[in-house]
Amino acid sequence: MQCLLSALLLAGASGVLANVNYPPIPSDKTTPVQQRLAFKSPTEMSVGWNTYEQLSNACVQYGTSQTALKSKACSDSSVTYPTSRTWSNAVTLTGLKPATQYYYKIVSGNSTVSQFVSPRLAGDTTPFNVSLVIDLGVYGDNGYTTTKREEIPAIQPALQHTTIGALARTINNYEFVIHPGDFAYADDWIKTLSDLLNGKNAYEAILENFYDQLAPVAGVKAYMASPGNHEADCQEIPYTSRLCPTGQKNFTDFQNRFGRTMPSTFPSQSTSKSLQANAKKAAALANPPFWFSFEYGMAHVVMFDTETDFKNAPDGTNGSAHLDTGRFGFPGQQTAFLRADLASVNRTQTPWLIVAGHRPWYALGDEQCGPCQNAFETIFYQAGVDLAIFGHVHNSQRFAPMYQGKVDPAGYNNPKAPAYIIAGGAGNIEGLSTYSSNATGNVFAYDEDFSYATLQFKDSEHLGIQFLRSSTGELLDSSVLYKKRG
Numbered sequence: 001m002q003c004l005l006s007a008l009l010l011a012g013a014s015g016v017l018a019n020v021n022y023p024p025i026p027s028d029k030t031t032p033v034q035q036r037l038a039f040k041s042p043t044e045m046s047v048g049w050n051t052y053e054q055l056s057n058a059c060v061q062y063g064t065s066q067t068a069l070k071s072k073a074c075s076d077s078s079v080t081y082p083t084s085r086t087w088s089n090a091v092t093l094t095g096l097k098p099a100t101q102y103y104y105k106i107v108s109g110n111s112t113v114s115q116f117v118s119p120r121l122a123g124d125t126t127p128f129n130v131s132l133v134i135d136l137g138v139y140g141d142n143g144y145t146t147t148k149r150e151e152i153p154a155i156q157p158a159l160q161h162t163t164i165g166a167l168a169r170t171i172n173n174y175e176f177v178i179h180p181g182d183f184a185y186a187d188d189w190i191k192t193l194s195d196l197l198n199g200k201n202a203y204e205a206i207l208e209n210f211y212d213q214l215a216p217v218a219g220v221k222a223y224m225a226s227p228g229n230h231e232a233d234c235q236e237i238p239y240t241s242r243l244c245p246t247g248q249k250n251f252t253d254f255q256n257r258f259g260r261t262m263p264s265t266f267p268s269q270s271t272s273k274s275l276q277a278n279a280k281k282a283a284a285l286a287n288p289p290f291w292f293s294f295e296y297g298m299a300h301v302v303m304f305d306t307e308t309d310f311k312n313a314p315d316g317t318n319g320s321a322h323l324d325t326g327r328f329g330f331p332g333q334q335t336a337f338l339r340a341d342l343a344s345v346n347r348t349q350t351p352w353l354i355v356a357g358h359r360p361w362y363a364l365g366d367e368q369c370g371p372c373q374n375a376f377e378t379i380f381y382q383a384g385v386d387l388a389i390f391g392h393v394h395n396s397q398r399f400a401p402m403y404q405g406k407v408d409p410a411g412y413n414n415p416k417a418p419a420y421i422i423a424g425g426a427g428n429i430e431g432l433s434t435y436s437s438n439a440t441g442n443v444f445a446y447d448e449d450f451s452y453a454t455l456q457f458k459d460s461e462h463l464g465i466q467f468l469r470s471s472t473g474e475l476l477d478s479s480v481l482y483k484k485r486g
């Protein structure tokens with residue numbers, strides 16, 4: 001099996017045929033595609049987009065009036081990699097007033113005015129919602145598949161994605177999106193028969209289609225991204241990553257796309273010397289888009305990398321996935337970052353401490369990441385993290401607050417341990433994962449249809465967690481985590 005797949009991979013990498021489902025190239029090659037926003041600092045927003053030619057001066061005009069975009073920000077870095085048809089552009093919009101409606105226009109002969117709301121300052125106690133999607137993937141003509149993984153049709157790109165559709169439909173109900181890993185599933189080109197001899201192009205076509213489909217959401221809301229296993233390589237077959245074409249190894253597209261748009265850390269406003277010192281240390285150790293943090297209103301959010309850069313990391317050298325990617329920092333850098341960053345938080349200002357990564361360690365089924373648990377669980381517990389968000393398993397799951405395999409006896413009523421959720425049922429070619437048995441601490445699971453989660457930051461002590469069915473908006477599970485502060 002592996003031999004056959006390797007042979008296909010080599011044939012695919014040669015790119016003999018060109019009949020993959022690429023989107024049409026616009027005749028004006030400065031036309032922006034694949035737009036994506038992110039919070040860059042308390043007063044900055046980054047705009048990322050791709051073009052079908054290299055830009056010598058990538059610019060964005062912006063302002064608070066749609067008809068007078070008085071400010072302009074530019075960048076001269078427009079980057080690509082072998083096998084990509086597009087160039088990735090990124091610009092940082094500076095000097096923004098907090099929580100304010102802005103309009104922006106990517107400078108091009110063929111672009112329109114879009115909008116975003118600038119970040120809410122840390123300490124702003126206005127309630128807000130966030131959407132969580134993981135394991136999203138591209139959808140075909142009729143909506144990809146609403147059934148289980150046995151019945152996978154071929155990918156036909158079209159804007160029929162039920163979870164992206166739900167995010168678009170509810171765009172006014174949440175203020176940003178958290179997506180820790182597994183975006184396009186470009187490395188699953190191998191699952192579509194007609195792509196088998198043309199992997200190199202099919203991989204790029206899936207990326208282009210996916211990020212085009214996502215643009216109506218990611219181009220108007222900050223879309224905060226960290227890596228998953230499907231960003232690693234041209235495919236998931238163990239021991240064969242050296243066969244991948246140059247450009248489709250080692251998280252290349254992910255780095256090109258999000259490396260300049262994700263934040264590093266937000267500066268500390270604390271008067272405490274020790275919080276300041278930890279914030280400085282965290283800023284030096286952050287490594288976006290792999291591990292980084294940001295603040296928004298009542299929340300401090302840390303996004304981290306469950307794929308590489310810790311002991312026995314699954315996608316690292318000799319890791320269980322045998323993908324041989326990374327490292328992206330020096331040994332121990334990521335965990336040192338997490339310790340410093342979590343120790344820099346003023347919990348009066350941002351009471352909610354949220355972490356988001358790709359692979360879970362509390363999960364129904366057999367996808368618990370032991371090395372992740374060993375590397376991260378105690379750091380999160382000791383820092384008083386409230387909620388840990390994961391995906392990787394393709395369904396929705398909620399767990400009681402847990403530590404070292406034991407349920408916190410307080411449950412959702414002021415626990416010491418972090419609560420755990422998996423929001424991995426958003427979509428993708430691999431379909432949903434069926435769960436067959438229960439596990440310690442599980443309080444909810446859903447695998448019948450695509451789903452995603454939302455958080456409601458109500459006040460400093462109450463955090464709503466909801467799971468929704470993507471196709472209908474049906475509320476599947478609703479809970480409130482209570483934390484006593486002060």
Ligand SMILES: *[C@@H]1O[C@H](CO)[C@@H](O)[C@H](O)[C@H]1NC(C)=O
Pocket residue numbers: 026027028029031110
């Ligand atoms: C302008 O952009 C739209 C999509 O935003 C595209 O369909 C159209 O082909 C583009 N026009 C030109 C002249 O490139």
Ligand SMILES: *[C@@H]1O[C@H](CO)[C@@H](O)[C@H](O)[C@H]1NC(C)=O
Pocket residue numbers: 128129172173174456466
């Ligand atoms: C936040 O989510 C809750 C629960 O779904 C909803 O009732 C509320 O309207 C949302 N807030 C906004 C501003 O949309």
Ligand SMILES: *[C@@H]1O[C@H](CO)[C@@H](O)[C@H](O)[C@H]1NC(C)=O
Pocket residue numbers: 123269270271272275346347348349
């Ligand atoms: C933490 O934040 C609160 C609220 O903004 C502020 O009053 C307090 O001085 C801060 N504490 C430290 C140690 O910075």
Ligand SMILES: *[C@@H]1O[C@H](CO)[C@@H](O)[C@H](O)[C@H]1NC(C)=O
Pocket residue numbers: 317318
């Ligand atoms: C990976 O495994 C090989 C063979 O067992 C070993 O020689 C090498 O030191 C290992 N590398 C790491 C980084 O663990």
Ligand SMILES: *[C@@H]1O[C@H](CO)[C@@H](O)[C@H](O)[C@H]1NC(C)=O
Pocket residue numbers: 250324325326327328
């Ligand atoms: C992956 O990229 C990082 C940094 O860009 C580099 O340090 C590392 O050696 C690369 N890993 C492999 C396996 O090529």
Ligand SMILES: *[C@@H]1O[C@H](CO)[C@@H](O)[C@H](O)[C@H]1NC(C)=O
Pocket residue numbers: 364435437438439442443444445
């Ligand atoms: C697992 O058991 C708990 C406690 O009995 C229950 O609340 C939960 O719904 C169960 N989970 C599943 C997936 O059946």
